[in-house]
Amino acid sequence: MCSQLKRWEAMGIELPVSINISLKQLEQADFVGHLIAIVEQYGVDYAMLELEVTETIAMNDVDDAAKVLRELHAQGFLISIDDFGTGYSSLSYLMLYPIxxxxxxxxxxxxxxxxxxxxxxxxxxxxxxxxxxxxxxxxxxxxxxxxxxxxxxxxxxxxxxxxxxxxxxxxxxxxxxxxxxxxxx
Incomplete structure (x- = not known):
């Protein structure tokens, strides 16, 4: 996706692209570092990538998910909650996560x-x-x-x-x- 964003940027097309993040990825110890390395390799602006997690994933391990999402947010990634309203719909996580x-x-x-x-x-x-x-x-x-x-x-x-x-x-x-x-x- 990062290589495509760079091609679009060269054409004057700039818009954020959403990427679904799985529970397995979110739980990987090196996920944040790996994602940062890819973005840096292509020279993509972090704010051009919106990382989507579903409510169910976000609620699986609230503390660990919040930590990872805050790290990603601190780098400049955008964070979104996908399929809102179909999972646990706990309003408390809206305050925990940098959405x-x-x-x-x-x-x-x-x-x-x-x-x-x-x-x-x-x-x-x-x-x-x-x-x-x-x-x-x-x-x-x-x-x-x-x-x-x-x-x-x-x-x-x-x-x-x-x-x-x-x-x-x-x-x-x-x-x-x-x-x-x-x-x-």
Whole structure:
């Protein structure tokens, strides 16, 4: 991923890329050092990499996870909690971890027309903003979902409405086209 970020940077395309971190990686004694070495090798800005951990992973060993995430944050990596709302949803870890982004799980977005889902999505968005954390809604597939999220101050979306997963060549072309008009609102 770092080599691709450098290629995009040379083309004038600069945007952070999210990388999923597994429990196994988080538990490796040399994980932080190994990740730093890779980033340094390619000369990538740490803030261009957003490391995603799921709630379940983050809650597995709270103290060790918090230590590793704080080390990564201290280097300049961005940290996000993926699939928020589907794991243990303990609000206490939001204060323990240096989180930049909460990603609302697609299960809440899929049925956003339901009054219960709307309440939960609104609560998550408001809570994140109160904590100074960005919010990304996952699984956005319809304009109605996008409009609802936009009207409720969720600035970032992810899902098939924007694009299905693409090979890197097609993503690059999409990014080049989008430089004149943002992909996200």
């Amino acid at each position: 930049h982004t909460l990603k609302i799980d697609r299960a809440f977005i899929r049925d956003i027309s339901s009054s219960d889902e709307v309440k939960l999505v609104d609560i998550i968005i408001n809570m994140a903003h109160q904590l100074g954390v960005d919010v990304i809604a996952e699984g956005v597939e319809t304009r109605e979902q996008m409009e609802y999220l936009k009207n409720h101050h969720c600035r970032y979306i992810q899902g098939y409405l924007i694009s299905k997963p693409l090979p890197v060549e097609e993503i690059t072309q999409m990014l080049i086209r989008s430089q004149s008009q943002p992909v996200f609102y």
